[in-house]
Amino acid sequence: MSRKKTNIEKEIRALKKRLAKKQSRKRKVRIVARSVISKSKTVIFDPCAICGVREATTRDHVPPKAIFPQPRPTMITVPACSECNNGASDFDDLFKVYLSMQATGKSEIATRLFKERTVRTLQRNKSLLAKIKAESKSLLVENTEGESEEKLGVLWDSEAHDHVVERTIRGLYYHHSKKVLANDAELKVQWLKSIPEEIESILELLTEQVIGDDQVRYKYYIAPEDPRHSVWLFDFYGAHYTSGYTEPTDS
Template identity: 30%
Template sequence: MKVNNICIFCKGIADTREHIPAKQFFKGVPDKPLITVPSCKNCNIGFQKDEDFFRQFNAGFLMDRSERAKELMENEITRSIQRKPALGHQMFNQMWLVDAYTKSGLYVGKMTGYKVSDLDRKRIDRIVTKIIQGLFYHEFKQHLPKDWKVRIVWIDPKKSKELSLEELAKTLKWNIIKDDTFAYGVNYVSETYQSMWIIDFFKVPCFYILLMDKEAKHNRVEYNRN
């Protein structure tokens, strides 16, 4: 069976296509520039609740820094919450305003804070894993091996500094799907496709991901230098 006839998530028969990330991030954008991958209807349906939460989390958390996130929050997400209020109540109960400062200590006003529970983190990591499976297929035209390690790092100022992500980002090949909504960067090992990724939502780096096979976790990995 051809790879494009197999669901990249469950390895069953693909009977539909899945947007990477979910189409709900791209209201009003035609399909042509968006990424789609082979999927099955069961996997498509199985991701929906967590993807709703993932979109609301990202837009709610970043609406202070992105006009697009704010627009999404005030329109499509607000209407979605009105239809399904339980998820909205949960999200807003975990949000609060915090004092924000520049690196030099200058106060710049209030920003939205969000308390992430263990359950929330699992749901978000599940969707990040789904996105990276889709991007892996899109880039390399093959399925992410099931036994590979997927390491997800949530990017915050401390992690960004620890991992020198600003410099790392310069070594990646970037693909901007929609300038104000989603982009990703990737660098990989020739032939094996072990890889490092940075995923941006609303022009903000959100997740750093490493994809490695079991043996590579214990050895130095040399990435391409473009």
């Protein structure tokens, strides 16, 4: 192995450790199934990129199309089973609501997402609106001029957040590697207030992708020697940051 590759692997391992200190949630891996044995005959099928178990019969958007207002940018889709695809819509809707509330005002597109999609969702879903109001509180934050100003703080739905981010990572992993995440790997998701300063020096080691007009930026690295190791950083609308990484279960 070259010295350059060795240094990159060391930096990636250090990056995962730093991200783990921010916050981590274990996600049990799903078994990858690429064939079904029936009556001594092997039937080959394309596995779902998300669960890795069931047959892919449709395509799923990663990140979810719900977080993009019309007209949507060119989207990434991956093969998915109907259960993973259809069962994610409620989480996608919740993620859209909380993301747009956090991002509105950051850009014209983010504000349009909130006005055109989230407002209608909250008008239709009165219980969600009541939940958000009950969990919101005023906070003093420092603006770009260094002055304190009062803003409304909204508590995210953590289950919806982690579910969407995990599904997005699994889908993008498949999109870039053309393989389902191995069954002996686990995926961890972290919340970030911003991109940590301590990892900015190694961001150049990660490949960057942009979806739309800076609506979603993400950086990733999949270790070529052992693809079970990967790192993912996300910037949604320049307002919400999150990350995740994968590693062997016996690490």
